[in-house]
Amino acid sequence: MQDDRTILKAVEVTKDFPIEGGILPVLKGVNLDVHKGEILAIAGKSGVGKSTLLHILGMLDVPSSGSVVYDGSDLAKLSTAGRAEVRSRHFGFIFQFYHLLPEFNAIENVLMPAMIGTGMLKWFAVRGAMRKRARMLLEKAGLGERLRHRPSQLSGGERQRVAIARALMNEPKILFCDEPTGNLDSKTSAEIVEMIWGLNRESGLTTIIVTHDESIAKKATRTARMVDGKMVQQSSG
Ligand SMILES: Nc1ncnc2c1ncn2[C@@H]1O[C@H](COP(=O)(O)OP(=O)(O)OP(=O)(O)O)[C@@H](O)[C@H]1O
Numbered sequence: 001m002q003d004d005r006t007i008l009k010a011v012e013v014t015k016d017f018p019i020e021g022g023i024l025p026v027l028k029g030v031n032l033d034v035h036k037g038e039i040l041a042i043a044g045k046s047g048v049g050k051s052t053l054l055h056i057l058g059m060l061d062v063p064s065s066g067s068v069v070y071d072g073s074d075l076a077k078l079s080t081a082g083r084a085e086v087r088s089r090h091f092g093f094i095f096q097f098y099h100l101l102p103e104f105n106a107i108e109n110v111l112m113p114a115m116i117g118t119g120m121l122k123w124f125a126v127r128g129a130m131r132k133r134a135r136m137l138l139e140k141a142g143l144g145e146r147l148r149h150r151p152s153q154l155s156g157g158e159r160q161r162v163a164i165a166r167a168l169m170n171e172p173k174i175l176f177c178d179e180p181t182g183n184l185d186s187k188t189s190a191e192i193v194e195m196i197w198g199l200n201r202e203s204g205l206t207t208i209i210v211t212h213d214e215s216i217a218k219k220a221t222r223t224a225r226m227v228d229g230k231m232v233q234q235s236s237g
């Protein structure tokens with residue numbers, strides 16, 4: 001039965017990676033429901049498969065078996081183009097090491113998902129409006145004075161705020177965060193956490209956050225805990 005609070009669901013998801021001399025089973029039958037409007041933390045020790053699971057939930061990778069259901073549709077049944085469309089229009093991503101494009105400045109990095117989502121033909125008609133939105137998102141992130149800085153000219157916290165603005169560019173339904181504060185000092189970390197939680201408070205943005213930081217997991221609506229490729233516990237708070 002599909003719970004109507006559920007926006008994204010993993011059903012018996014496994015992932016094996018080919019390695020020299022065999023395969024490495026990393027996810028061993030993960031079941032997980034993500035509810036609309038919640039912040040779900042995925043916690044667990046290094047190497048248990050948290051990032052692998054997040055990548056599969058966000059369609060950056062495919063499961064070896066099992067399925068991922070988004071808004072009632074089995075993602076495996078979509079074409080590659082259909083999956084790319086869902087990923088680019090419905091999902092936003094934030095990573096530990098920001099993954100900004102070094103050759104482009106802040107506003108160009110934020111515009112990138114819009115450009116990819118719109119396609120070249122339509123881009124010229126909408127780019128003015130998109131630039132306005134990118135600027136608004138950067139200003140909201142406190143980077144109004146940094147629009148033309150390249151990533152190498154920004155601090156870690158500023159880079160992550162650019163990455164958050166970029167993740168929001170296409171108005172995602174789900175924000176996927178993989179250790180978004182893992183590379184930051186505690187003060188900057190707290191600012192980034194506040195920004196992510198603020199988005200959830202203001203617009204009810206559904207957020208999945210992989211973290212090994214217990215203080216972040218504690219703030220989440222629910223925490224799903226992984227051990228050795230499996231979910232062992234899901235709890236509130
Ligand atoms: N492409 C790959 N090929 C082979 N093994 C992989 C691949 N990607 C991940 N693994 C292995 O899968 C396991 C889980 O990796 P994953 O990155 O999901 O862990 P994690 O829980 O996110 O860890 P961390 O907290 O350190 O980020 C690790 O043992 C890793 O070496």
Ligand SMILES: [Mg+2]
Nearest residue numbers: 050051052178
């Ligand atoms: Mg990881």
